[in-house]
Amino acid sequence: MIIDIHGHYTxxxxxxxxxxxxQIAGLxxxxxxxxxxxLVIGDDELxxxxxxxxxxxxxxxxxxxxxxxxxxxxxxxxxxxxxxxxTWAAICNELCYRVxxxxxxxxxxxAMLPQSPGVDPKTCIAELDKCVRxxxxxxxxxxxxxxxxxxxxxxxxxxxxxxxxxxMIEYDIPAMIHVSTSCNACFHTxxxxxxxxxxxxxxxxxxxxxxxxxxxxxxxxxxxGGAVPYHWGRFRGxxxxxxxxxxxxxxxxxxxxxxxxxxxxxIDLLTRVIPAANILFAxxxxxxxxxxxxxxxxxxxxxxxxxxxxxxxxxxxxxxxxAGNARRVYPRLDAALKARGR
Amino acid sequence: MIIDIHGHYTxxxxxxxxxxxxQIAGLxxxxxxxxxxxLVIGDDELxxxxxxxxxxxxxxxxxxxxxxxxxxxxxxxxxxxxxxxxTWAAICNELCYRVxxxxxxxxxxxAMLPQSPGVDPKTCIAELDKCVRxxxxxxxxxxxxxxxxxxxxxxxxxxxxxxxxxxMIEYDIPAMIHVSTSCNACFHTxxxxxxxxxxxxxxxxxxxxxxxxxxxxxxxxxxxGGAVPYHWGRFRGxxxxxxxxxxxxxxxxxxxxxxxxxxxxxIDLLTRVIPAANILFAxxxxxxxxxxxxxxxxxxxxxxxxxxxxxxxxxxxxxxxxAGNARRVYPRLDAALKARGR
Numbered sequence: 001m002i003i004d005i006h007g008h009y010t011x012x013x014x015x016x017x018x019x020x021x022x023q024i025a026g027l028x029x030x031x032x033x034x035x036x037x038x039l040v041i042g043d044d045e046l047x048x049x050x051x052x053x054x055x056x057x058x059x060x061x062x063x064x065x066x067x068x069x070x071x072x073x074x075x076x077x078x079x080x081x082x083x084x085x086x087t088w089a090a091i092c093n094e095l096c097y098r099v100x101x102x103x104x105x106x107x108x109x110x111a112m113l114p115q116s117p118g119v120d121p122k123t124c125i126a127e128l129d130k131c132v133r134x135x136x137x138x139x140x141x142x143x144x145x146x147x148x149x150x151x152x153x154x155x156x157x158x159x160x161x162x163x164x165x166x167x168m169i170e171y172d173i174p175a176m177i178h179v180s181t182s183c184n185a186c187f188h189t190x191x192x193x194x195x196x197x198x199x200x201x202x203x204x205x206x207x208x209x210x211x212x213x214x215x216x217x218x219x220x221x222x223x224x225g226g227a228v229p230y231h232w233g234r235f236r237g238x239x240x241x242x243x244x245x246x247x248x249x250x251x252x253x254x255x256x257x258x259x260x261x262x263x264x265x266x267i268d269l270l271t272r273v274i275p276a277a278n279i280l281f282a283x284x285x286x287x288x289x290x291x292x293x294x295x296x297x298x299x300x301x302x303x304x305x306x307x308x309x310x311x312x313x314x315x316x317x318x319x320x321x322x323a324g325n326a327r328r329v330y331p332r333l334d335a336a337l338k339a340r341g342r
Numbered sequence: 343m344i345i346d347i348h349g350h351y352t353x354x355x356x357x358x359x360x361x362x363x364x365q366i367a368g369l370x371x372x373x374x375x376x377x378x379x380x381l382v383i384g385d386d387e388l389x390x391x392x393x394x395x396x397x398x399x400x401x402x403x404x405x406x407x408x409x410x411x412x413x414x415x416x417x418x419x420x421x422x423x424x425x426x427x428x429t430w431a432a433i434c435n436e437l438c439y440r441v442x443x444x445x446x447x448x449x450x451x452x453a454m455l456p457q458s459p460g461v462d463p464k465t466c467i468a469e470l471d472k473c474v475r476x477x478x479x480x481x482x483x484x485x486x487x488x489x490x491x492x493x494x495x496x497x498x499x500x501x502x503x504x505x506x507x508x509x510m511i512e513y514d515i516p517a518m519i520h521v522s523t524s525c526n527a528c529f530h531t532x533x534x535x536x537x538x539x540x541x542x543x544x545x546x547x548x549x550x551x552x553x554x555x556x557x558x559x560x561x562x563x564x565x566x567g568g569a570v571p572y573h574w575g576r577f578r579g580x581x582x583x584x585x586x587x588x589x590x591x592x593x594x595x596x597x598x599x600x601x602x603x604x605x606x607x608x609i610d611l612l613t614r615v616i617p618a619a620n621i622l623f624a625x626x627x628x629x630x631x632x633x634x635x636x637x638x639x640x641x642x643x644x645x646x647x648x649x650x651x652x653x654x655x656x657x658x659x660x661x662x663x664x665a666g667n668a669r670r671v672y673p674r675l676d677a678a679l680k681a682r683g684r
Binding site: 151187188204206227232233238241261295300 | 486487491492493495496497526527528529530532533534537538541542545546548549565566568569571572573574575576577578579580582583603604605606607608610611614615630631632633635637642643
């Protein structure tokens, strides 16, 4: 079995975006604000949006199951206030839940949170509860910068975030640390802001003792960990300067990297530097980079090619990266699979 | 000859920091503000601060010449206003100039600019002129985020920065794109902010047509290019989505990466992915990571070890990375060396 732990619903029916645009227009002119009930998307539409997109590519590429969350760049927590985000998160999470019911063999949902800049993360708990208990979500996406590129929240090591972590521990779910659209002109969303956030989150963990407070807390750092594996020596050296334990002990019981690195040398580096136990297969398909690499003839984001081709993994390590680690890091996924005899 | 293009004066005599602290105190209480003349550092002090530090390590490690600029984290352009930065930059640049006069065979100066958040970069020209014409500086360090982690300036592709670029073209000098201390609690200075800035700057160039306006402009992106080489496939794919030319043509006539990547797998990736013509030897010694790697027994920042050991380079490519490329990217360095018969 091959589990892709990083997929977003980037192909939702157009009605979703239209509704969101009306919601945004309603922030300035309340007469434009749509009701939730005005968004009507039928099962057939959902089915089609998946079948000709993610599911087709999964079949072509040979992955079986995707942990599926709302489109990251559309979370846009900086827009409006907590009510805006709450309504929007509920809609998006419900759609991913419905996809998981329509394709129970292929999609398992992960939740976005109704974060809003400057608002206590506690306000996300009700949505989180619903998504885990009623929708069967196996993880959350946690945005370390709900301001969208202005970085006005405290670091992830701050007690500000602890209410979320306490819930994660209670439910035994990991968080993927994933920002959304940048509204800072300095940062291109998928080319800079995403990667910067990955590096930033890792360093926030490194400088702190967060995982002493929460020894079983689990963070998935996407996009191959941003700059982290490439600069692993720098991070080992910085930890040493800061009198922290070796990174294996200090962070690698709690932090996992995905394989969303879109060329062979990158996956070769990742698998050479980071223990196989800390790598989770993922593609972020259909996502930021949708083209075919003229140098290889394959889709850039067809990351299975790179994982297959790297000389750094044996069969047992590949199995861990494809499925074993995911079942360990996402215990609710494992339980759901076992309940279905998988 | 081995040229290290990335060294900062991190070991300046304590009097410099003391003066700076008084300058900062003077922002709140003008009675504390020191005069420039109150900073007195003799040649012997300068000589000693270099001889037992950078120069000793250069001799031990076998590099000959360092392009030497003021301590990056001390630039702190966010402190005070343009007058604060102007006084501070003049002091720091003069010290690096004096070091270059005391050790003309080993140090060549590069200038910090008196940037200040929200201030027109034109105000940096007088200092830049002086540093090139009177002090023999062969490059500048340009801070894309003088706010120190709040990213309030326009992207490097904005006309805001063009007065600097016009001067760079006039003098035929490159800019190293280098931020300073982060005063945003989210970003650790050397573990996140530096690397993020490198990635951000690259992406700002990728999304723009800056190098169509300035075909001979040269940027050095330090710290091995942040996350860029590790995610080279992502950047190639994003350029493709944006209908930009191939990166070789679009950016690699103008952008160069240094070798400040502190472990073998990182340098192996850099030299596998980026053409040797675009790589410049550097260590940022004595800098962010000062310890000895217990896995190798060598200093983390002794990057020559990695460049020597990588299987991806032949002798001609190593020579380019050690010296040939630097002489091409820094024409004033080349001219200065030739004038001394080197």
